[in-house]
Amino acid sequence: MARMQMTRGMRLKEAKQYVADKLGVTPFDLGDTATMTEVRNEFGFGRIHSYAISHPWQANFIEAKFNISRVLDVPILCVERFKERTGMTEAPTAH
Amino acid sequence: MEDRIPTRMGDGTLGRLTKSEIRADVEDGVAQAVRRAKVPPLAADEIDHLVDIYASPAKMVGVDLGDEIVLSCDGSGMKTHATREQDMQSYEQWMGADLLELCPGDYSLKVVRTILPYEAQCLHDALLSTVAPMQYGIMPNLGLYAKDDGPCENWSLLLPAGKISEARASCEEAADMAVADAVRMADVMYEAGADAIDFDTTGASGDPEFWATLRATEIIREKYPDMGVQLGMAGEFVLGMHGELEYKGKRLAGMWPLEQLHVVQEAGATMYGPVVNVNTGKSCAWNTARACTIVKPCMDEAEIPVHMNAGMGVGGVPMFVHPPGDAVARSAKSFVDILKVDGL
Numbered sequence: 001m002a003r004m005q006m007t008r009g010m011r012l013k014e015a016k017q018y019v020a021d022k023l024g025v026t027p028f029d030l031g032d033t034a035t036m037t038e039v040r041n042e043f044g045f046g047r048i049h050s051y052a053i054s055h056p057w058q059a060n061f062i063e064a065k066f067n068i069s070r071v072l073d074v075p076i077l078c079v080e081r082f083k084e085r086t087g088m089t090e091a092p093t094a095h
Numbered sequence: 096m097e098d099r100i101p102t103r104m105g106d107g108t109l110g111r112l113t114k115s116e117i118r119a120d121v122e123d124g125v126a127q128a129v130r131r132a133k134v135p136p137l138a139a140d141e142i143d144h145l146v147d148i149y150a151s152p153a154k155m156v157g158v159d160l161g162d163e164i165v166l167s168c169d170g171s172g173m174k175t176h177a178t179r180e181q182d183m184q185s186y187e188q189w190m191g192a193d194l195l196e197l198c199p200g201d202y203s204l205k206v207v208r209t210i211l212p213y214e215a216q217c218l219h220d221a222l223l224s225t226v227a228p229m230q231y232g233i234m235p236n237l238g239l240y241a242k243d244d245g246p247c248e249n250w251s252l253l254l255p256a257g258k259i260s261e262a263r264a265s266c267e268e269a270a271d272m273a274v275a276d277a278v279r280m281a282d283v284m285y286e287a288g289a290d291a292i293d294f295d296t297t298g299a300s301g302d303p304e305f306w307a308t309l310r311a312t313e314i315i316r317e318k319y320p321d322m323g324v325q326l327g328m329a330g331e332f333v334l335g336m337h338g339e340l341e342y343k344g345k346r347l348a349g350m351w352p353l354e355q356l357h358v359v360q361e362a363g364a365t366m367y368g369p370v371v372n373v374n375t376g377k378s379c380a381w382n383t384a385r386a387c388t389i390v391k392p393c394m395d396e397a398e399i400p401v402h403m404n405a406g407m408g409v410g411g412v413p414m415f416v417h418p419p420g421d422a423v424a425r426s427a428k429s430f431v432d433i434l435k436v437d438g439l
Binding site for chain 2 (some may be wrong): 015
């Protein structure tokens, strides 16, 4: 939700609904750690606790942001930069 | 005889008030806000709810399940216990932060100018090893553009000398420099991949600083629509250091949060952070009631998220270096329950 607020200016209710719809959960679920740990695992959004270090097969950090960008259908600038700088996409015309 | 309930004062000290005294403080805080900011009072049920929150004997209070909000921040990456990158990882992984912020230790816009490439490199690297959205934060701190810290004549010295037009010209010159610096900073941070720019404590130097920040925000959002701008204020009321500056035809000096919100939205910011300063001689109940009343008109008109500033010395949180958790929790619950804030 923070990402939708800070980059898209969505108010809280709208941001919760948007993210919940993309993840197939309810807005209420978004505050439930038990539910969201499973959802984060399912989508490869990275783990938000220290056990993340014992799940090396799961996406984390920049990998997780690739997944977040795709699932939430929102460009993430550092992901776009990563693609450009690794030759995955062409860099846009400079401003 | 009524029991006396432990409750916090605005300076962080623990006092004891009866529930009737807490109610009296809440009602007076609302009345003071109405008088000063020319806003409507809170409704009776909202006052009752505030009294219940502050009369609770519980150490911690919380919002209802499902009412969780987004927590924004400033300064999570500032070398508190390790490198700045590791600080942000800790903030994300250990504290469950909703967003992260890289910032320079000094936190002033002007200071960033000469270290911009190093800051951008740090942000670039940190973005690779974190998940939460990351902003680059500074305070516009226009005062640093005035002599002896900066190149412009010092308007704080010109004004007492009666040199009003010279002071205004100097304010405008400094504001132009700040706009250029802010846009340059955003250019570089955009290339590094920042999710947003955070202008924190905006307006600390009064209306010229607010003016500069609004202009910079407008330019940045036009250039980089995928990058957000969080604009948080320094105080509840925009001081008129210049007095005649306008943004899109609206005079900035004297603006209260609702008017601030309007121009912040017009500038294209993606998040707005209103501030209501704490009166250390009053109880936290009084301060939070006053803050709720001043900011409430924003909530119906906001088109962007409103993140009430609720930290040391603002938003009902004591002006104390280690804000007591009980006071922080009560102000947070009040803003969520009464204002329906989008975040804190």
